[in-house]
Amino acid sequence: MKKIPYAILIAMILGACTDQPAPVESPDTSGRAWWKEAIIYQAYPRSFKDTDGDGVGDLKGIIEKLDYIKSLGVNMVWLNPIYSSPNDDNGYDISDYRNIMPEFGAMADFDAMIKGMHERGIKFVMDVVVNHSSDEHEWFKQSRSSRDNPYRDYYHWWPAEKGKPPYRWSYFDENGDAWQYDSLTNAYYLHYFSRKQPDLNWENPKVRQEVYDIMKFWAEKGVDGFRLDAFQFASKDTTFPVLPEGYEKDVRNVIKHYGMGPHLHEYLQEMNREVLSKYDVFAVSEGAGSTFEDAHALVDADRNELQMAYHFEGVGLASSLDGYKLSDFKEVYSRWDSAFAKDGWLSIFLANHDNARMVSRYGNDSPEFRDVSSKMLNTFILSMRGTPYCYYGDELGMTNIDFDKIEDYKDIAAINGYKKVAKEGGDLELYMKYLQFLSRDNGRTPMQWDTSENAGFTTGTPWLPVNPNYLEINVEKETADPNSCLNYFKKMVKLRKDNPVLVYGDYQIIQREHPQIYAYTRTLDGQKMLVLLNFSEQNADITLPESDALGEVLINNYESVERSGGALSLKPYQAVIFSVK
Ligand code: GLC
Numbered sequence: 042m043k044k045i046p047y048a049i050l051i052a053m054i055l056g057a058c059t060d061q062p063a064p065v066e067s068p069d070t071s072g073r074a075w076w077k078e079a080i081i082y083q084a085y086p087r088s089f090k091d092t093d094g095d096g097v098g099d100l101k102g103i104i105e106k107l108d109y110i111k112s113l114g115v116n117m118v119w120l121n122p123i124y125s126s127p128n129d130d131n132g133y134d135i136s137d138y139r140n141i142m143p144e145f146g147a148m149a150d151f152d153a154m155i156k157g158m159h160e161r162g163i164k165f166v167m168d169v170v171v172n173h174s175s176d177e178h179e180w181f182k183q184s185r186s187s188r189d190n191p192y193r194d195y196y197h198w199w200p201a202e203k204g205k206p207p208y209r210w211s212y213f214d215e216n217g218d219a220w221q222y223d224s225l226t227n228a229y230y231l232h233y234f235s236r237k238q239p240d241l242n243w244e245n246p247k248v249r250q251e252v253y254d255i256m257k258f259w260a261e262k263g264v265d266g267f268r269l270d271a272f273q274f275a276s277k278d279t280t281f282p283v284l285p286e287g288y289e290k291d292v293r294n295v296i297k298h299y300g301m302g303p304h305l306h307e308y309l310q311e312m313n314r315e316v317l318s319k320y321d322v323f324a325v326s327e328g329a330g331s332t333f334e335d336a337h338a339l340v341d342a343d344r345n346e347l348q349m350a351y352h353f354e355g356v357g358l359a360s361s362l363d364g365y366k367l368s369d370f371k372e373v374y375s376r377w378d379s380a381f382a383k384d385g386w387l388s389i390f391l392a393n394h395d396n397a398r399m400v401s402r403y404g405n406d407s408p409e410f411r412d413v414s415s416k417m418l419n420t421f422i423l424s425m426r427g428t429p430y431c432y433y434g435d436e437l438g439m440t441n442i443d444f445d446k447i448e449d450y451k452d453i454a455a456i457n458g459y460k461k462v463a464k465e466g467g468d469l470e471l472y473m474k475y476l477q478f479l480s481r482d483n484g485r486t487p488m489q490w491d492t493s494e495n496a497g498f499t500t501g502t503p504w505l506p507v508n509p510n511y512l513e514i515n516v517e518k519e520t521a522d523p524n525s526c527l528n529y530f531k532k533m534v535k536l537r538k539d540n541p542v543l544v545y546g547d548y549q550i551i552q553r554e555h556p557q558i559y560a561y562t563r564t565l566d567g568q569k570m571l572v573l574l575n576f577s578e579q580n581a582d583i584t585l586p587e588s589d590a591l592g593e594v595l596i597n598n599y600e601s602v603e604r605s606g607g608a609l610s611l612k613p614y615q616a617v618i619f620s621v622k
Contacts, residue, residue, distance in 0.1 A: 058086075061390050064144050075464050076266065076323040076348055077386055077428060080534055081166065082115040086145055086434045087131060088487045091499035098487070098498070100141070100150035104157050109516065111161045112354035114534035119166035119268055120157060121394055124150070127177050129237035130213065130453050131169075131485075132174035134269065136366055138255045155263045164265035166325075171252045172271040173238040181239055188226050197231035197279065207234070207283040210295070212566040213453050215460040231281075233274055235453055243275045243308055253315040260320040261321065262366045267317075269347070273328035273335075276302030292357075293331040301330045303387060306338055309346035323348040327389060333380045340385040349428060351388035356395075362478060367576045370403075371550060371559055373591060378426055378548045389422050390430035397483035399432065404614065410439050410578055413513075413614040416529045416598035418575050420616035424535045424563065433488055436530040437519055441483040442508045445472070451505055452481045491517035529598060536596055536618070544570045557581035558611060562621065569621035570595065575611040585610045592620035611622045 090102025099125065100160045110118060113577035122132035125140040134141060141151055158165050166455060174181060183192035188200075199220065206229050207616040211219035213235040221236045231240045241248050273296055288294040317324055324567040329336035331352040339350050354373045359365040381387050402408050404414030415438030421430045444450060447459050455476050462472045482505060489511040490497030496511035508514075517523035538545045546563035557577040563570045571591070575581045585591065588607025602617050603610040611617070 046329075049147075052195045056609065072342055073541075073545065074348070074386075075164075075325075076117075078538075078541070079117040079164065079428055080115045080423070080537065081117045081119055081388075081428060081430045082110055082113060083119045083121075083430055084110075084488075085485055087504060088485050088498070089433060090488060090490070091501065094123040094499060094501040095144065096145045096321075096499050096501040096504045100146035100154050102155050104150070105162070105427060107154075107157045107161055111554075112531070113431075114531055114538060115431065117164040117266065119164060119266070119430070120168065121170045122270075124170075127175055127237065129175070129235050133170050134173070134235070134238045135170050136175040136177040137179075138174075139258055139401065152262070159263065165263070166257050166266035166268050167264045169252075169256060169267045170268055170270040171241060171255075172274045173232065173240045175236060176237045176239055180241075184239075185223055185225055185230070185257075188228070188258075192327055195248050196239045196241055197242050197281075198226070198258040199229040199231070201227045201229065203418060205229070206231075207281050207496070209281070209284075209299070210289065211235070213238070213457050213462070214240050215457040217461055220609070222363055222571075227276065234271070237458070240277075242279070243277075243302075244279055244304065249308060249311065253312060256316045257319075260322055263321055266325040267322065269324060269326050271328065272298035272326045273305070273330055273537070276300070276305035278302055296328065299337055300328070306344070308345060309339070310344070311531065313345045313347075317347075318345070319602070322418055324597050327349065327351060330352065336380075336387075337385050340387075342384065349386050349388055351390065351430070356391065360479060363472060366402075367559060369577070371553060373549075374425065375550045375553075381427075382547070387427040388430050389425045389427035390432070391418055391422060392432040392435055392484060393430065394484055396433075397479050397481070399435045400438055401478070401483065405578055406440040409441060410614055412526050413598055413612075415526045416533075417614045417616040419526075419530050419533055419575070420572070420596065420598065420618070421559070421574055423537045424543050424570075424618060426544070426546065426563070429537070429576060431530075432484065434486075436527050437489060437514050437516065438526040439486070439489060439514055440508065441478070442486050442506065442509060443477050444480070444482065445473070445477065447476075448508070450480060450482050452485070455480045455482060479510075489515040491515050496536060529596075530573065533595055540568070540570070541565060542570055546570070550584060556579075557584060558583050571619045571621050573609070573615075573617045575613065575615045575617070578613045580613065581611045581615075582608065583611070590622050592622050595620055 062391040087098050089098040090106050092097050092101040106454055123141055123145045124135045125137035125142050126132045126135050141148055155165050180192050180195045183190050184196050197356045206220045209218055209219035211233055219231055219233050219436055222229050232238050233240055284298050290296055324347045326339050326347050329352040336350050339347050391403055400411055401420055404418050450456055462469055487498035487503050487507045488503050489498060492512050495503050496507045496515055519527035542563050546565035548561055548563055550561045552560050557575055558581050559574040559576055561572050585607040598616045599612050
């Protein structure tokens with residue numbers, strides 16, 4: 042059993058980073074596309090709205106809240122997996138790719154939901170989880186039943202007479218071991234995630250054809266986009282060589298040795314030919330490899346593979362209990378922007394279902410600064426180049442729930458991680474501190490709609506407790522308050538939608554060394570905006586050389602901005618965007 046330091050362990054869950062220097066390029070605005078202009082709202086279906094009182098969100102709940110989603114101004118929705126699943130990993134373990142999980146509803150609800158979205162001008166992104174299936178999928182049941190079953194090669198098996206296979210790390214296994222012995226056929230099967238998530242064998246053309254047929258099935262139903270879960274792992278070196286000693290100390294090696302396999306691009310080009318090119322859809326890869334070269338190979342237009350990727354370096358930053366450095370934050374986002382200034386397209390996000398709450402990690406969730414720092418972070422996401430992904434509840438400034446007992450957690454990553462640390466005699470107190478700050482359950486608590494019981498999420502017992510701060514932080518209250526985080530979010534969304542400069546404009550960081558303020562300009566066709574973000578809880582001064590050029594304030598999370606000529610003083614977590622003449 043290998044020991045992996047907690048910080049690395051958490052970073053592995055969050056993904057790898059890329060550190061190549063990048064040339065600064067001028068922007069390419071020729072390739073405009075609807076999916077570049079989209080603003081995506083991600084809803085975790087289990088936690089959004091329950092309509093039948095079982096404590097679990099459902100599709101009827103999404104339908105009920107479509108007008109709310111529309112009112113945000115966003116124009117695309119991504120839902121985490123809604124297929125049939127035994128829920129070992131909350132739907133990321135699929136047992137039937139053409140059916141809806143009964144807890145979430147039925148196919149008729151899906152059809153009504155997508156119709157309701159389209160009627161409102163909202164597009165829909167489907168999560169496609171095909172690096173692995175559930176062990177309860179019929180393919181796996183067949184595959185494990187005998188060595189000569191026609192489905193045997195749908196998964197990766199290692200016959201036990203060859204000895205134990207070379208060690209592979211598993212994200213969710215309580216022993217950290219990705220090979221699970223199965224006595225039925227005296228063989229091991231591979232699972233990078235939980236034992237109930239066996240990895241599919243992408244080298245098998247039949248598997249790939251099954252996946253394309255599934256994608257076509259959903260495209261025919263009107264799906265507008267696909268999010269390819271854990272896709273960088275799909276193609277692997279199936280000789281499973283022994284990995285170099287100590288490789289796990291560098292997070293980037295995990296992707297290098299575990300994924301981005303020899304045939305990944307071939308398979309993506311095939312997927313593009315067979316599915317993506319036949320519909321008006323886009324596809325985004327979870328993960329961008331371990332170098333910029335990898336990321337470009339996934340998304341550049343002339344590659345005919347995917348349209349967008351998301352890298353994890355930004356969300357990987359705040360994975361230490363000591364917080365993160367603004368200088369690193371600026372460096373990461375500037376480096377990625379310049380690497381993609383000419384070709385390719387990325388996603389911008391600071392939270393999702395695999396991360397703790399945005400404001401708790403990157404802002405300040407104390408009562409004094411929660412609202413204002415949430416607004417500042419939303420300003421960042423919505424003013425950068427790339428397609429913004431806004432996570433449900435972040436428009437309200439929802440915070441971490443800070444569970445203090447392992448029994449409170451529902452996430453397999455947290456529970457099995459705890460068992461692993463306990464078995465190894467590790468520091469459980471420290472592990473609990475990491476969980477409290479970084480656990481995925483922090484980001485999965487029910488949506489806070491109003492001040493009624495369970496925040497209006499359910500009339501039953503919620504599957505994960507509602508954050509007690511719902512009496513303060515909820516849609517009803519924030520809708521009524523013109524200065525709320527919610528109303529600010531809507532303004533910021535509108536600003537982006539009304540100004541293509543915020544989508545396509547060239548990005549230039551200014552005063553890079555400023556210890557508190559992240560400042561950058563966006564420029565397109567003679568239009569220019571200046572974004573000033575104070576990432577600290579103190580006032581911050583900045584002097585801009587060309588003060589005459591400053592035009593009107595386009596958005597501000599305070600009532601005013603203190604200014605004398607080019608000298609500005611920003612309040613704690615103040616965010617201001619100026620037009621520049
Ligand atoms: C992706 C998903 C995560 C899931 C894992 C296994 O990283 O975002 O939630 O647990 O894949 O499917």
